[in-house]
Amino acid sequence: MLRLAASGFRDPMSGLDDNARFASVVMPHIDDAYRLAHWLTGSRTDAEDVVQDASLRAFRAIRGFAGGSARAWVLSIVRNTAYSWLHKNRPAAVVTVDDLEAVELAQANPGDPDAPTPEATLIAKADAEHLRAAIAALPPPFRETLVLRDIEGLDYREIAEATEVPIGTVMSRLARARRRLIATIEGEAS
Amino acid sequence: MSEATSDNNSVLLVHAYLDGELDAANALGIAQRMSAEPALAAEGERVSALKTLIHERLPRESAPPGLHARIEASIGGVRSQRARPSWRALAASIALTAVVASSSTWIIFGPQPENTVADSLVSDHIRSLMASEPTDVASSDRHTVKPWFNGRIPESPRVVDLAKVDFPLVGGRLDVIGQTPVPTLVYRHAKHLISLTEIPAESHIELARMPRTINGYNLVHWTENGVSYWAISDLALPQLEQFAQLFRTNPAEL
Numbered sequence: 409m410l411r412l413a414a415s416g417f418r419d420p421m422s423g424l425d426d427n428a429r430f431a432s433v434v435m436p437h438i439d440d441a442y443r444l445a446h447w448l449t450g451s452r453t454d455a456e457d458v459v460q461d462a463s464l465r466a467f468r469a470i471r472g473f474a475g476g477s478a479r480a481w482v483l484s485i486v487r488n489t490a491y492s493w494l495h496k497n498r499p500a501a502v503v504t505v506d507d508l509e510a511v512e513l514a515q516a517n518p519g520d521p522d523a524p525t526p527e528a529t530l531i532a533k534a535d536a537e538h539l540r541a542a543i544a545a546l547p548p549p550f551r552e553t554l555v556l557r558d559i560e561g562l563d564y565r566e567i568a569e570a571t572e573v574p575i576g577t578v579m580s581r582l583a584r585a586r587r588r589l590i591a592t593i594e595g596e597a598s
Numbered sequence: 599m600s601e602a603t604s605d606n607n608s609v610l611l612v613h614a615y616l617d618g619e620l621d622a623a624n625a626l627g628i629a630q631r632m633s634a635e636p637a638l639a640a641e642g643e644r645v646s647a648l649k650t651l652i653h654e655r656l657p658r659e660s661a662p663p664g665l666h667a668r669i670e671a672s673i674g675g676v677r678s679q680r681a682r683p684s685w686r687a688l689a690a691s692i693a694l695t696a697v698v699a700s701s702s703t704w705i706i707f708g709p710q711p712e713n714t715v716a717d718s719l720v721s722d723h724i725r726s727l728m729a730s731e732p733t734d735v736a737s738s739d740r741h742t743v744k745p746w747f748n749g750r751i752p753e754s755p756r757v758v759d760l761a762k763v764d765f766p767l768v769g770g771r772l773d774v775i776g777q778t779p780v781p782t783l784v785y786r787h788a789k790h791l792i793s794l795t796e797i798p799a800e801s802h803i804e805l806a807r808m809p810r811t812i813n814g815y816n817l818v819h820w821t822e823n824g825v826s827y828w829a830i831s832d833l834a835l836p837q838l839e840q841f842a843q844l845f846r847t848n849p850a851e852l
Contacts, residue, residue, distance in 0.1 A: 435666065439661045442662075460668060461728070534651055536655040539651060590645075590648055
């Protein structure tokens with residue numbers, strides 16, 4: 409037994425292994441975590457607090473990481489931490505998904521191809537500041553989906569894991585988020 | 599309705615196509631539809647333009663310098679496995695916490711297992727390191743720090759001026775154990791922050807069973823005049839014990 413233990417059969421429950429796992433699973437994604445937290449809270453200071461809090465949560469839960477995309481796992485913790493933080497500190501900023509989906513359903517079909525549409529060339533002229541503001545103004549479920557795809561570059565499956573929704577929901581949220589952004593940019597350009 | 603749904607699905611497929619999420623057969627299918635249907639083609643152009651815009655105008659920001667180090671320091675022990683001087687320095691700038699308690703007015707401690715108290719204090723300590731300020735009241739003046747506790751808790755803690763012996767006071771804060779607020783003083787030694795906390799000593803803690811280290815933080819505990827004192831830090835144990843000794847032997851601020 410002792411020989412086994414000494415020859416690489418280290419106890420996976422030991423603190424050392426947790427630290428090693430944390431270093432390999434969580435630490436490579438701190439920049440991604442920070443960016444997502446920044447987009448969700450709208451503040452660098454708050455983003456730092458959220459990432460630190462999320463890191464501790466991730467450390468405590470590190471044995472629950474069962475493989476798959478480490479980045480999606482880390483970002484899902486960051487996301488949940490950010491929403492808890494917002495709920496506690498800025499309850500007015502939190503829109504529940506149910507409210508949101510109801511609003512969306514009440515509005516025109518976001519996939520209506522006959523809706524008035526801006527020119528692609530108009531979109532290309534938007535400046536960074538307006539773009540940033542337009543993303544920040546998206547409701548959180550749309551914003552997180554768009555940020556994870558178009559800024560962080562996660563694939564749909566990873567976004568589904570990180571945001572805990574089916575891939576179909578990821579797809580419709582992403583399309584809606586992009587359409588809202590495009591409409592905002594068009595509104596400002598015209 | 600079914601037509602609208604079908605159109606909506608086509609739109610989603612255009613997005614998925616541009617995101618590289620479709621297999622060859624589906625990609626071919628939607629590419630053919632885009633070339634045949636102007637509405638879908640226009641959607642594709644807008645989405646492409648938006649993706650390009652985001653990519654070009656919004657550079658991906660890195661986490662602020664020091665965040666990695668603070669996270670690694672707060673996790674504790676990670677620093678022992680990898681030798682990166684930058685976070686060793688930062689990990690060293692952590693704190694020493696001592697806990698001071700008094701009288702029997704605070705009732706919660708009797709039934710608390712002592713490790714819960716120790717764990718709770720280490721958690722408070724780690725949290726304070728992650729906050730923008732490790733203290734609720736930041737002052738090196740014991741005449742400012744001690745009165746701050748008045749009105750917040752039944753008795754303000756014993757405050758000792760140790761600046762002359764290289765342990766200047768940084769400030770104080772309230773920590774919570776169970777549901778009871780306890781006073782914590784924060785001192786500093788060189789680059790290390792030091793926190794010192796007081797708890798009522800009625801819980802008959804057996805020193806032999808006390809952990810000396812939790813999550814990489816050293817603990818020193820002693821009891822005096824019915825008050826239980828706790829020191830927590832990543833400082834080396836001898837220095838932590840030196841701090842405890844100085845705190846015990848120097849006269850308290852009245």
